[in-house]
Amino acid sequence: MGVVEGQRVEGTTKSGRTRVVSIDDTTATVLRDHQKAHEAEKVRIGDSWKGSDDTVFTTAWRPDLSHDRHRPAAQAHQAHNETASDPLPVIRLHDLRHIHATLLLLAGVPVHVVAARLGHADPAITLRVYAHVIHSAETAAADIFARTVKDTC
Template identity: 75%
Template sequence: MSRLDDLPYAGARRGELLNLRWSDVDLDGKQITITGPAGVVDGERKGRPRAARHRDRAPRMLINAYNHPKGGRPPAEPLPYARLHDLRHIHATTLLLAGVPVHVVTARLGHADPAITLRVYAHVVRSAETAAADVFAKAIKAA
């Protein structure tokens, strides 16, 4: 279960977001319940939000609008292209680099086992291990 105001930061899969129904939303409690992914039958998405292709285009359209404003100057640093699913990876990477325990990140992502999270985000964990070694080395020098 996730808080509604945390939804953009929930690390949910695209299909899980597409599967949301009003019955999954508790406005008074400010919580949502993610029940699973939207279904695909014979290669076609069935059931809830059929406009999935349009949702996939939304990030690209927003990024293009920012990078190429109508009648304005482009930003000094344009935004890179990002898919909707990239937000899930940003979520996990940010949590791991901030020192959130792997089992907590695993639960937020809905992975069955921390080994999955460690395998997918091994490069992030290695980066955190290097940073931890640097912190330890500085502590030893200061002592």
């Protein structure tokens, strides 16, 4: 779901497929708690309720405004951490996607699994986009192999 010219748009992925992405138990709990709060708000507001019953969030997420939501948090963090030499960077929603993929690849998650989570039809796309991360992981793999050989000899 997204917003185009102020209108909510729902649909499939660019490739026309649906995608299921697994989440961890903690995230599932956070979303369930949010749903309970959503239901309580709906009851509180009553007949004036304008939200949808079939979505997790009642307002559309606008990626173009996400940095506006992040900026005050980054500034507050900086104000409370005066010893920090550099301010937190402002991140976009799409940056979170790259962080997600990068961390998974660095943790050793197979490329085809990361590709599926990102919705890449072909893992070769993931390999091209994240080649620098994969190269870094390959270097780490060489170091791990060398240590393993040294420890077993």
